[in-house]
Amino acid sequence: MDKTRKCRLIAFASPKGGVGKSTSCLAVAGALAHAGNKVTILDLDLNRSIEGWRVRFPKVAPSIRVIGLTEDEFLAALKELYYTVEGYLLIDVAGAFSTVTTAAATAADLTISPAKASALDVIEARKLNNEIRLLGDKINKPIKHRLLLNELSGIWPSYQRAMLAQVGKAGVPMFKTFLMQRAPFAEMFLTGLPPHYADTAREPVRNAIEQLDELVAEILAELPAIQQPAQEAA
Amino acid sequence: MTDKQNKSIAETDIDFEILTRVVDEHAAERGVPSHVLPAKHTSPVKAVEAPRQRKPSTLKVVEPEAPLRKLTLELPEYVIDLLVEVARKQKPRATARYVVLAALRKYGLDIKEADITPDRRRSA
Numbered sequence: 001m002d003k004t005r006k007c008r009l010i011a012f013a014s015p016k017g018g019v020g021k022s023t024s025c026l027a028v029a030g031a032l033a034h035a036g037n038k039v040t041i042l043d044l045d046l047n048r049s050i051e052g053w054r055v056r057f058p059k060v061a062p063s064i065r066v067i068g069l070t071e072d073e074f075l076a077a078l079k080e081l082y083y084t085v086e087g088y089l090l091i092d093v094a095g096a097f098s099t100v101t102t103a104a105a106t107a108a109d110l111t112i113s114p115a116k117a118s119a120l121d122v123i124e125a126r127k128l129n130n131e132i133r134l135l136g137d138k139i140n141k142p143i144k145h146r147l148l149l150n151e152l153s154g155i156w157p158s159y160q161r162a163m164l165a166q167v168g169k170a171g172v173p174m175f176k177t178f179l180m181q182r183a184p185f186a187e188m189f190l191t192g193l194p195p196h197y198a199d200t201a202r203e204p205v206r207n208a209i210e211q212l213d214e215l216v217a218e219i220l221a222e223l224p225a226i227q228q229p230a231q232e233a234a
Numbered sequence: 235m236t237d238k239q240n241k242s243i244a245e246t247d248i249d250f251e252i253l254t255r256v257v258d259e260h261a262a263e264r265g266v267p268s269h270v271l272p273a274k275h276t277s278p279v280k281a282v283e284a285p286r287q288r289k290p291s292t293l294k295v296v297e298p299e300a301p302l303r304k305l306t307l308e309l310p311e312y313v314i315d316l317l318v319e320v321a322r323k324q325k326p327r328a329t330a331r332y333v334v335l336a337a338l339r340k341y342g343l344d345i346k347e348a349d350i351t352p353d354r355r356r357s358a
Contacts, residue, residue, distance in 0.1 A: 005247055079250040099268040103257045107248045131266065138256045141248070224246045 007085040008223045011108035016124035017095030020114035020150040022049040025092040030194025031212045033061045038087030043068045044094050057192030071100045106135040110222045111145045117160040129172045147172045150179035177215040184208040328352040
């Protein structure tokens with residue numbers, strides 16, 4: 001097997017369920033695919049939401065390939081795909097604190113922990129951060145872990161402002177871009193359309209795309225550069 | 235552009251044999267639950283049981299209290315002193331508010347149990 005890696009690995013992981021992992025994973029995948037990239041998603045979520053999306057909406061964003069995996073299949077599959085997949089390899093990890101979560105988050109070039117404006121979401125992301133930093137030290141790998149605040153309310157209630165003030169103290173670096181609570185995110189699994197594939201005549205779609213583009217720019221800035229194969233570079 | 239980006243992607247590659255071993259060892263050391271039983275012949279580490287679920291709280295389930303509204307009354311000073319004295323002598327010690335509500339219930343007013351907590355400061 002050719003051991004030249006041609007993909008960049010991003011894990012969407014949190015020990016807590018319901019934080020927005022599948023939604024943000026598919027939204028980011030849509031943004032990357034829309035920009036002409038090949039995207040493969042490994043769906044480890046127990047609900048298999050993204051695999052279900054792919055089955056129900058096969059014509060939307062056909063460059064997004066989805067592979068549903070059980071936990072015991074995961075590491076063997078990742079080991080193989082790591083050197084064979086091109087573009088972006090995204091992992092939607094099940095919302096549980098387990099060896100698979102820590103392994104995926106440690107292996108990734110970038111681990112994203114989505115969190116809503118909830119202390120529990122942030123506490124669990126911090127717990128994961130502690131574990132993968134320890135693991136990163138053991139295998140001598142720098143860990144890039146970022147908190148992604150999502151489903152924030154546009155009216156900025158006081159609890160949300162107070163929450164955001166506390167997040168900085170949690171010790172997990174955070175993306176500057178937040179994903180607000182917007183219909184295009186909520187509709188994705190209903191219409192099958194990630195925001196970049198939805199009707200841009202709608203203002204909420206345009207706003208969601210704008211936020212996603214800002215987020216993807218931040219994500220790309222954190223990833224290692226893909227090295228072109230020698231024969232192509234020459 | 236960060237220093238990390240200037241590195242070749244190969245420099246960030248993972249050795250999966252090492253990752254698997256380290257994750258298993260770390261799981262055993264730190265109590266990270268494994269949902270997957272490691273193969274007996276490849277891993278020296280046993281699967282770790284998920285932490286036991288905490289026992290459910292034994293706290294009494296309290297009915298939600300009715301919304302409160304303020305009522306300002308002027309009473310003779312000695313009546314207030316008597317009220318405070320009666321509240322203090324209750325076992326367990328109660329508030330003046332409790333004494334008033336208990337008296338009103340004896341008077342025939344339909345006051346719910348949840349609204350006459352002896353000491354609201356300790357009711358949580």
